[in-house]
Every structure is written in C-alpha cells, then in structure tokens.
Amino acid sequence: MVRGAEIRFVGEVGSAGETSTVRIYPEYCQGLLGVDGYSHLILLYWMHLRDDEENRRTLRVVPRRHEGAPLTGVFASRSPSRPNPIGLAVVKVEAVEGCTLRVSGLDALEGSPIIDVKPYQPRADSVPDARAPDWTLRGPTT
Amino acid sequence: MVRGAEIRFVGEVGSAGETSTVRIYPEYCQGLLGVDGYSHLILLYWMHLRDDEENRRTLRVVPRRHEGAPLTGVFASRSPSRPNPIGLAVVKVEAVEGCTLRVSGLDALEGSPIIDVKPYQPRADSVPDARAPDWTLRGPTT
Numbered sequence: 335m336v337r338g339a340e341i342r343f344v345g346e347v348g349s350a351g352e353t354s355t356v357r358i359y360p361e362y363c364q365g366l367l368g369v370d371g372y373s374h375l376i377l378l379y380w381m382h383l384r385d386d387e388e389n390r391r392t393l394r395v396v397p398r399r400h401e402g403a404p405l406t407g408v409f410a411s412r413s414p415s416r417p418n419p420i421g422l423a424v425v426k427v428e429a430v431e432g433c434t435l436r437v438s439g440l441d442a443l444e445g446s447p448i449i450d451v452k453p454y455q456p457r458a459d460s461v462p463d464a465r466a467p468d469w470t471l472r473g474p475t476t
Numbered sequence: 477m478v479r480g481a482e483i484r485f486v487g488e489v490g491s492a493g494e495t496s497t498v499r500i501y502p503e504y505c506q507g508l509l510g511v512d513g514y515s516h517l518i519l520l521y522w523m524h525l526r527d528d529e530e531n532r533r534t535l536r537v538v539p540r541r542h543e544g545a546p547l548t549g550v551f552a553s554r555s556p557s558r559p560n561p562i563g564l565a566v567v568k569v570e571a572v573e574g575c576t577l578r579v580s581g582l583d584a585l586e587g588s589p590i591i592d593v594k595p596y597q598p599r600a601d602s603v604p605d606a607r608a609p610d611w612t613l614r615g616p617t618t
Binding site for chain 2: 335337338339340341342343345358362364365366367368369371372373374375376377380382385390393403405406407408410411412416417418420422423424442447449450451452453454455456457458459460461462463464465466467469471475476
C-alpha cells in the first residue's frame, strides 16, 4: 500500500521580511497567469529545516510562542514540527513582477521551497467567526 | 540541487458527501489532541487521481465549473490539475470521534489521502474582504 507521494518544488522564498519575495521557477511561471486578479493568495511552502525524522515524528508540542498553551497535537497547532513540514500562509499580494510575487504576511524563512500557490477565495476560505482556543489569541497569529 | 521532497499520508477521506469522515491513521492519531477546540480546520489532501504527468504538467486551465472563466494559470485557480495535486479545504468540525473527524464542507473524493490537518485561526486565515475576479463568484465556491 502506497503511503506517500513525491512533491515538487515550484519556487522559493527570496527575501523574507515585512514584505517577502517569492520566486516561481521559470518552468512553472506560466501558472501565474491571472494571479494579479486576487488581493490575497494562499502559499504552501516546505519548511525544509524541519524535514528530518525527529521533527516529522513529532505529534505533540507545547506551542512556545503562545503564553499558557497546553500540550497540543500538531494537527491542532501550526507548529512547524509535523509529519509533513508544510507551511501555510494567507498573504497579501503587493505586486506581481514577471515570475516573482511580492507579498506581505509571509512568515517563512528565506530559501524555503514553495510547493503551491492558490488563490484566496473569500467565499470558501474566510470564516471570520471561527472559534479557536483562547491561547491561540495570545502571541503571533499562527 | 534538490527540487522535491517526500510527503507522507497521515490518513484518508472515508465517506464523502454533505458530511465527510476523515480517518487519521492510528500512528498519527496522537496529533489530534486539542482539535476539538476549533470550530474549523484546514485540510490538505492529495488528489491522487491527478497524480500523473499530464495533470502535473498542466499550468493553464479554463476553469470549467465557472461560467465565463478565462484561460487561467493553475496558481490563480483551484484546479486539481497542478504541479502538486494538493487540495485545500476549510471545513467545519462536526465531531471528533477517536481518530476520526466528521466534517462538513469537504469537496474531496472518497479514498483521498490526507497530508495535513491545520487549525483554522481566524486572526490569520480569515480575510472577508479579499478581492477575487468576478468569474470566481459564479458556480461552486472553489
């Protein structure tokens, strides 16, 4: 029984900071047609520094950036230690310049591989009144 | 230069429909601790029927479920044909029963492998006023 698959890196995070650049590799650049029609995107990236057995076998964490957080399953936290070190960020599009996106709101390390870019569809993706535990409201947003 | 990585399947979609069941494999079940504190989750799943070269080389599509949609890059659409056939759904948690989640809002095929479960954090993930092209507002939400 197959219990895995192969993912391909389609780009990488250039500079990271208040605004970040995301460089899509030339062979995937055609896939950006129409991206400029959206104010926000969902970026999926590979947290490559966590791609090791210790981190990928981690199933419970105490989220350390959130004061008072209890022992929590990785599927109930945004911890980078998880079976698949996939990061997800909803980012604001500042500019699309050829194969490069300039975005804000990306909390990823420079050099992180990009695995997917998806348009943010508020009808499907926005749930303003979603409920989350109190500890998640302290500290950073994820 | 490494241009890819290995993902692991952590569960699969059981029944699909109005409400769907998502079965997390026993070896990953510990990761669910605290999931019941959230009203919504983000599910990442593998669209296994699109995991072939033809679909993974597709970079532009005409989204067929949205009337009047133009030729669009896959990174500006939620097409299942894309370099990495990763599906993303924001789902509502109906129940957590042991290693099984019962959710609504999941548009995935029965048997689709699950690759990640993330808690929905409205502070970071909800952008009610995000802008998307008009054609995305016709037809299904993604």
